[in-house]
Amino acid sequence: MESIQYAVFLLGAVFCAYRAIVAKRILSATIYLACISALVSGTLYLLGAAQVAVMELSVGAGLVTILLVYALSVVGDDAMDPASVIPKPLAFGVVGLAAVLLGWMAFPAVRTTAAVGEFDLASSLWQDRVLDVWIQIVLIFSGVMGVLGLLSEKVPGAKEEVEQ
Amino acid sequence: MAGIIVALVIVLPWAGALAVWLARNKHARLQHALAVLFSVLTAIVSLVLFLFADTEPAIRIPLGKAFGDLTFVPDGLAVLLTAIAAVIGSLAVIFSVDYMHGDAQLGRYYFLVLFFIGAMTGLVLSGNLLFTFFFWEITALCSYGLISFYNDDPKAVAGGIKALIITQVGGVGLLAGTLIAFANLGSFQIADLLAKASALPAMALAWIAFSFLVAAAAKSAQFPFHTWLPDAMEAPTPVSALIHAATMVNAGIYLLARFYPAFEAVPGWRMSVLLVGLVSALIAAVSALIATDLKRALAYSTVSQLGYMVYAIGAEGVFASQFHLLSHAVFKALLFLAAGAVIHSVGTRDMRRMGALGRQMPFVRNVFIVGALALAGIPILNGFWSKELILEIGLEHSPLWAYALMLTGAGLTAFYTLRMVWLVFFGEEREPLHAHAAGLAMKVSLGILAAGTFITWLFFGGLNGLLASTLPIHELERETLLEVLTAILSAPATWFALLIVALGCGLFWLLGRKSALAQGGWLDPFVETSFGFESLNRWIVQVTYQVAERFSVTQTGELNWNILGIVSALLVVLVVLWLGA
Amino acid sequence: MIFTPLNIILFGVVGLLGVGLYGLLITRNLIKVVMVLQILIKAVILALVLAGKLSGHLGLGQSTAATVIVADTIVAVVGLALAVQVRRRFGTLDVPRISTLRG
Numbered sequence: 001m002e003s004i005q006y007a008v009f010l011l012g013a014v015f016c017a018y019r020a021i022v023a024k025r026i027l028s029a030t031i032y033l034a035c036i037s038a039l040v041s042g043t044l045y046l047l048g049a050a051q052v053a054v055m056e057l058s059v060g061a062g063l064v065t066i067l068l069v070y071a072l073s074v075v076g077d078d079a080m081d082p083a084s085v086i087p088k089p090l091a092f093g094v095v096g097l098a099a100v101l102l103g104w105m106a107f108p109a110v111r112t113t114a115a116v117g118e119f120d121l122a123s124s125l126w127q128d129r130v131l132d133v134w135i136q137i138v139l140i141f142s143g144v145m146g147v148l149g150l151l152s153e154k155v156p157g158a159k160e161e162v163e164q
Numbered sequence: 165m166a167g168i169i170v171a172l173v174i175v176l177p178w179a180g181a182l183a184v185w186l187a188r189n190k191h192a193r194l195q196h197a198l199a200v201l202f203s204v205l206t207a208i209v210s211l212v213l214f215l216f217a218d219t220e221p222a223i224r225i226p227l228g229k230a231f232g233d234l235t236f237v238p239d240g241l242a243v244l245l246t247a248i249a250a251v252i253g254s255l256a257v258i259f260s261v262d263y264m265h266g267d268a269q270l271g272r273y274y275f276l277v278l279f280f281i282g283a284m285t286g287l288v289l290s291g292n293l294l295f296t297f298f299f300w301e302i303t304a305l306c307s308y309g310l311i312s313f314y315n316d317d318p319k320a321v322a323g324g325i326k327a328l329i330i331t332q333v334g335g336v337g338l339l340a341g342t343l344i345a346f347a348n349l350g351s352f353q354i355a356d357l358l359a360k361a362s363a364l365p366a367m368a369l370a371w372i373a374f375s376f377l378v379a380a381a382a383k384s385a386q387f388p389f390h391t392w393l394p395d396a397m398e399a400p401t402p403v404s405a406l407i408h409a410a411t412m413v414n415a416g417i418y419l420l421a422r423f424y425p426a427f428e429a430v431p432g433w434r435m436s437v438l439l440v441g442l443v444s445a446l447i448a449a450v451s452a453l454i455a456t457d458l459k460r461a462l463a464y465s466t467v468s469q470l471g472y473m474v475y476a477i478g479a480e481g482v483f484a485s486q487f488h489l490l491s492h493a494v495f496k497a498l499l500f501l502a503a504g505a506v507i508h509s510v511g512t513r514d515m516r517r518m519g520a521l522g523r524q525m526p527f528v529r530n531v532f533i534v535g536a537l538a539l540a541g542i543p544i545l546n547g548f549w550s551k552e553l554i555l556e557i558g559l560e561h562s563p564l565w566a567y568a569l570m571l572t573g574a575g576l577t578a579f580y581t582l583r584m585v586w587l588v589f590f591g592e593e594r595e596p597l598h599a600h601a602a603g604l605a606m607k608v609s610l611g612i613l614a615a616g617t618f619i620t621w622l623f624f625g626g627l628n629g630l631l632a633s634t635l636p637i638h639e640l641e642r643e644t645l646l647e648v649l650t651a652i653l654s655a656p657a658t659w660f661a662l663l664i665v666a667l668g669c670g671l672f673w674l675l676g677r678k679s680a681l682a683q684g685g686w687l688d689p690f691v692e693t694s695f696g697f698e699s700l701n702r703w704i705v706q707v708t709y710q711v712a713e714r715f716s717v718t719q720t721g722e723l724n725w726n727i728l729g730i731v732s733a734l735l736v737v738l739v740v741l742w743l744g745a
Numbered sequence: 746m747i748f749t750p751l752n753i754i755l756f757g758v759v760g761l762l763g764v765g766l767y768g769l770l771i772t773r774n775l776i777k778v779v780m781v782l783q784i785l786i787k788a789v790i791l792a793l794v795l796a797g798k799l800s801g802h803l804g805l806g807q808s809t810a811a812t813v814i815v816a817d818t819i820v821a822v823v824g825l826a827l828a829v830q831v832r833r834r835f836g837t838l839d840v841p842r843i844s845t846l847r848g
Contacts, residue, residue: 006750010757017761017784021768026776033780036761040787043754049794052807055814056790064783064821071776071825075832084771085724085841091770094731099763101738103756110755110799129805130228132812139819146823723778723840727769 005046013039030068037061166216167223170236170289173213173246176206177253177282184274192270196261199274203254206281210243210250217243219634221291232352235291240631244486245288245418248493252410253281255609256402259501262603263402263508273313277406280306284411288418293342294352300338300383300415304331307412310403311396320398329708330392330701334382334416341375344368354422358637361426373427376419377436384416384470387444391701394451394463397513401504404459408466409497417470417489420477425637428480438478442566445471449576453583457513458503461584465539466496468577472554475570481557483631483640487624488550494620495538495547498613502532505602505610506588515587522589528602529589531614536585538617540578541665549621552652552661559657571664578668586672624648754795761788775831775838779824786817 013036020032037060044053084091180202187194216222221235238246257277264273280303287299305328312324345357348368361369380386385393396407407413420437427433445468452464469492476485505528506521507513522529538547551574558567602610625645632640643651652658765785772778790810797806832838 002750003753006753006757010753010760013757013787014760014764017764017768020780020784021764021772021777026774026780029777029780033783036784036787040761040791043757043791044794046750047754047794047798048803049797049807049810052790052794052810052814055811056787059814059818060783060787064818067822067825068776068780071829074829075776075838084773085722086728086770088771091728091767094728094735095763095767095770098731098735098738098766099759101735101742102762103759105738105742106755106759107752110749110751110795129808129812130226131231132228132808134227136812136815139816143819143822146819146826148826724770724773727766731766731770 002046006043009039009043009046013043026072027069030065030072033068034061034065037064166213166218166238167236169209169213169216170222170238172209173206173250174236174282174286174289176202176209177250177278177285180206181275181278181282184278185271187271189269189271192266195270195274199257199278200254200261202278203250203257203281206285207247207250207254210247210285213238213243213246214630217630217634219636231294232292234295235353236286236289237291237355238289239634240627241418241421241486241635242288243634244490244627244631245414246285248414248490249281249284249288249410252493252497252613253277253284253406255497255612256406256410256501258605259405259504259609260400260402261605263504263606264400265603272309273400276306276309276313277403280310280406280411284415287415291354292352293345293354293357296354297335297338297342300379301335303412303415304328304335307331307396307407310407311399313400313403314398317398323392323395323398326701326705327392327396329705330389331382333389333704334379337375337378337382338419341372341379344372344375358423358426362429366430369427370430370433373423373430373433374436376423376427377433377440380416380419380474381440382416383419384413384474385444385467386416386440386470386474387447388700390444390448390467393467394455394460397457397459397463401459401500401507404463405497405500405504408463408500409493413466413470414489414493417473417477417485420474421482421486424477424482425639434478434480436478438475438562438566441471441474441476441478442569443471444468445475445573446569446576449573449580452580453576455580456516458507458515458518458584458588459500459513461515461580462496462499462503465499465577465580466492468573469496469539472551472570472573475562475566476554476557479554479558479561479566481554481561482638483628484550484553484557486631487627488547488554490620490623490627491538491546491550491617494613494616495535495545498531498535498610498617499539501606501610501613502528502535503588505606506532509600509602510598515584517595518588519591519595520589520593525601527607528610531610532589533585534614534617536581540581540669541574541661543662544621545617546619546621547617549624549648549652552658553648555661556652556655556657571661574661575664575668575671578665579672582669582672751795751799754791758788758792758795761785761791773840775828775840775843776825778840779821779828782824783817783821786813786820789813 016032016035016039020029020036023029023032037056041053041057041061044050044056180198183198183202184195187198189195217238217240219237219239221233221237223234223236225234227234257274260273260277264270267273283299283302283306287296287303290296290299308324308328310324311327312321314320342352345364345368346352348364349356349360351357357372364372382389385391393408393413397404399407448464448467448471452461452468455461455464469488473485473488473492476482476488506518506525509525509528510518510521512518534545538545541548541551543549555567555570555574558570622645625643625648628640628643628648631638632642761784765781765788768781768784769778772781790813793810793813794803794806797803797810800806828838831843835843837843
């Protein structure tokens with residue numbers, strides 16, 4: 001029963017991912033992306049990783065979707081879909097082969113679950129990997145700078161050209 | 165309190181770097197003022213830090229089990245090197261106010277200089293090997309940026325790249341040693357490595373010891389990596405003073421001194437250190453005999469003096485090496501800055517074109533002579549005491565032939581030092597070079613350094629006590645200033661060494677004056693190729709370039725193709741794993 | 746059958762990775778590149794939590810996954826900012842054309 005739940009969620013996620021890639025309009029791809037996020041988040045919840053599931057749902061399905069929609073509203077949804085540089089069969093072949101091999105080789109590893117020293121997220125994050133927290137803070141700062149770049153109306157380089 | 169001081173001494177120069185950068189190049193005077201302000205503040209704070217010297221970490225920032233704690237330990241060794249970096253660095257910055265006057269891109273210059281000073285203080289204060297490596301790499305980056313500061317000059321760029329690549333060899337050595345230590349100890353703490361060194365497997369300890377020796381040799385421009393320092397001469401002269409006296413090359417000596425107690429028992433390690441120092445000291449001294457570029461001659465003398473320090477560590481004289489490092493930092497900064505004043509004034513570095521400049525710039529002549537006498541080891545200047553200390557220890561703890569060769573080196577030092585002074589300031593005028601007197605900022609920093617050359621040896625007792633009490637593992641011998649002075653003055657070896665120095669001076673006076681300008685004759689080819697090791701260094705640089713160029717083909721700049729490359733590589737790895745397993 | 750829930754998750758991870766890589770290979774639109782990166786990151790998050798579950802350190806897996814989420818959100822933000830500025834400056838989002846432009 002549990003397997004079926006997982007199967008439905010993940011098949012849905014992979015299907016959405018495929019649709020997102022082949023979608024002509026970026027806006028619809030954005031919506032598919034939000035769906036993937038929600039489905040992955042559900043899977044995480046079923047796995048017992050509730051906190052990360054919540055983060056994934058709010059950030060992945062919420063924040064990133066909003067950012068994408070905003071960016072699209074700024075640059076316009078061109079429905080641009082030029083032919084890909086790499087022949088599609090080649091791309092498909094290489095990726096498919098890699099994926100099959102990866103799945104084939106990782107399969108035996110995924111059998112038993114060990115149950116040793118269970119940390120919860122909070123203690124793991126704040127005691128074991130404090131450097132991660134610092135790096136996250138730095139990252140968030142650079143993210144803020146990124147948002148400023150997103151919102152700034154003038155192109156920084158263009159201004160200097162005018163002066164010259 | 166100690167924590168705040170330690171934090172300040174690292175953060176202040178970096179904050180200054182940021183401030184200078186934010187001031188923009190349009191406001192040159194503001195940039196000068198900010199750079200001087202922050203560097204002088206750092207220097208003051210670094211001197212205050214002497215009061216807080218301690219064996220225990222002053223700052224401990226937990227980073228979780230995976231990385232260990234980030235600690236900063238203000239022990240005697242760290243405090244001494246911090247003070248050298250900050251004080252000499254600040255004097256170089258003050259000097260730069262005149263030297264770099266009117267230069268475009270001051271922001272980049274001061275940013276790199278201040279960033280450099282902060283990285284050096286961080287490097288010596290860090291108690292965590294991983295962060296020592298981090299700061300180590302920042303100093304390499306800054307030295308590259310500063311050596312190639314005049315980036316429209318191909319020679320400057322080549323010199324910078326060479327310094328970067330060769331010191332990276334050292335960086336790799338440091339990283340390898342760090343990782344081996346971590347694999348065996350499960351900790352990045354320097355204190356842990358020092359305490360548990362004897363419990364490590366002998367093989368692992370030997371690997372760490374020799375990796376660190378490679379790191380130190382590359383960083384301190386020691387044999388066989390000694391060729392990058394003379395090539396780094398294209399930098400603005402205050403930067404040379406910074407690299408030679410305050411930062412960069414001291415890091416290698418620091419590394420050896422720091423880990424000496426852990427590695428001394430490794431078979432062959434001490435002898436290797438001794439030999440590296442000996443060979444560097446001698447071949448650099450010989451090279452300095454015939455160099456015609458003023459800064460190049462000084463650079464060779466740096467390699468040679470660093471060789472003395474390395475030799476001292478190999479001969480169990482950790483404190484002597486650090487004491488000579490202090491003396492050397494002061495007089496070499498003085499020499500470089502005085503040389504900078506000359507070069508800035510006459511616009512050439514070629515000693516063959518100089519001559520009789522002493523009449524036009526008496527102040528610079530006087531301070532240069534002070535520095536030169538210290539370098540030659542003339543009493544009572546600081547270079548005399550520290551060099552005698554090293555020779556004394558060499559006589560006790562190293563083979564007699566090594567001691568004899570080092571003595572010869574002292575004679576050579578006296579010879580080439582006098583030659584430099586003679587060629588630049590005395591003799592007849594060879595070209596009508598117009599020299600103008602040094603500016604006020606230049607005079608201030610030169611004056612302070614000249615005074616320092618007279619007095620730093622007086623700190624022997626205090627420094628010795630400080631290092632001995634805060635470095636329990638090093639088991640340093642405690643001696644007061646008076647004891648050491650009497651020991652040095654009463655030892656026959658001292659008088660013998662002085663005789664050799666006098667012999668060097670006398671030989672120059674009798675023979676060298678006329679032939680000072682002559683070519684080195686049979687020596688030339690050796691010096692030009694750095695006794696054959698130029699080819700090794702050039703090979704390292706070339707291989708790096710070639711590998712980089714080969715790989716640049718793979719950088720198509722097209723996203724899709726790059727991704728295809730990544731996925732194909734993944735496929736290859738998977739296939740290999742599949743077949744292998 | 747051997748299809749335990751964890752095996753299914755493994756296939757999900759591999760499927761998402763495969764589709765994402767395929768997308769990166771054929772996409773030329775800069776904004777879409779950012780989106781495809783998001784898909785890949787979803788696979789990675791899932792894989793990290795799965796590895797945590799397998800090794801018994803679910804908390805550790807979760808904490809690294811949390812760091813990845815933060816990092817990847819920042820990547821999306823910066824990538825989109827870049828895309829917007831590129832579009833303003835060059836008037837196109839076509840990656841091959843942008844990489845041949847100089848400016």
